[in-house]
Amino acid sequence: MRYFVAVAEELHFGRAATRLHMSQPPLSRAIKQLEADVGALLFARSPAGVALTPVGTVLLDEARALLDHADRVRERVSAAAGVTTITVGILGDGTDPGVTRLAAAYRRRHPGIEIRIRDTDLTDPTCGLRAGLVDIALTRAPFDETALTVRALRTDPVGVVLRTDDPLARHHRLRLADLSQRRWFRFPQGTDPLWQSYWNGGRPREGPVVRAVQECLQAVLWNGTVGLAPLGHDLPTELAVVPLIDMAPSRVVAVWNEADTNPLIRSFVEIATAAYRH
Structure with a gap:
């Protein structure tokens, strides 16, 4: 469903694949499999691009509702497990428009989660991640990525x-x-x-x-x-x-410890990827 929503919003398989951080062939196969499961075409394909069919338009509304519900379930499970706070490290300049969009989108998606911000100086590009001071960092590469997972959000000249x-x-x-x-x-x-x-x-x-x-x-x-x-x-x-x-160019990235199983991190990274793309 996440794959379908990405293609439906981008109306372009290449852009959707980039957004999902995957190559285009497996994305196309996944959509064809979904169409086979539904029993109808979801997209009208032409040399000019991709458009939603009437069936695809109906499914898009349902898919968004399902994904929103899945996120709420994840949040409730996190709360039951005691995970109600996420600490975010921000390097240098918190006035980046990407940060502003991310903050607004995250509040909408997770209104019950408390966000703690740790503003850090330029001497630690991972914003205290290795020391356990933050759960995830919004920063700039390059740096030593040993035992870390890094997701590129944007490049700046x-x-x-x-x-x-x-x-x-x-x-x-x-x-x-x-x-x-x-x-x-x-x-x-x-x-x-x-x-x-x-x-x-x-x-x-x-x-x-x-x-x-x-x-x-x-x-x-x-x-x-x-x-x-x-x-x-x-x-x-x-x-x-x-x-x-x-x-x-300088790469703006989200980075977290690869062994961290905090379920809020996955959602944070998904929202950050969309917020920085605009």
């Missing part, structure tokens, strides 16, 4: 943050090589090496040590330091961000 009076700020785009002689902000010793290497553009750097987003911005304002940041975030008027054309 990356740029370099500069003061607006910096000569490089006049460029429309830059390369990492253009920044080779500059001082960068960097993270404390002991920070995850993969995380540190990514935000340092793949090589060791010299410059002030920072732990939080505001410290990064202040390092640029006060010292003329440069550093990387995802595009699309609001910055003080004294700062500019110039896209980097040779920097891999």
Whole structure:
């Protein structure tokens, strides 16, 4: 039913497969099997795309109701088992529109669940997950994924943050090589090496040590330091961000311990995947 609803909402098998984090052939087979079970076509297929048949339209309403009921059952079982709280770690910037949509959607789906938020700095990209401080983290990759499950939610292009009076700020785009002689902000010793290497553009750097987003911005304002940041975030008027054309995009991810059996995590990840897709 979840497969059917995804195709019905996307009206495109490829997009639905991406949404479900699976390849298209098994999705197509599952829908054909469902049509065989129902005894009628659910989708009208044509070179122009996919459309719901009248039978598919009826089933969509019923399928949504069934899935909503399944979620309520899961929530009641979780409550009976004493699982009524989930702790979410958020890295750096909780103003991301994806977080806002996720919060609203999760409240609608699970009104009886208490959400605890742990806002974390940039020195721990897993937001306290390994220490057991959170159940799931909304963060950015890359980092050591040993014993963790990671679900990609979105990718953001990356740029370099500069003061607006910096000569490089006049460029429309830059390369990492253009920044080779500059001082960068960097993270404390002991920070995850993969995380540190990514935000340092793949090589060791010299410059002030920072732990939080505001410290990064202040390092640029006060010292003329440069550093990387995802595009699309609001910055003080004294700062500019110039896209980097040779920097891999930053991946926004949900991550949790692979051995965690908390039933609320699965629902959280499903809702997060939809919230970040818009």
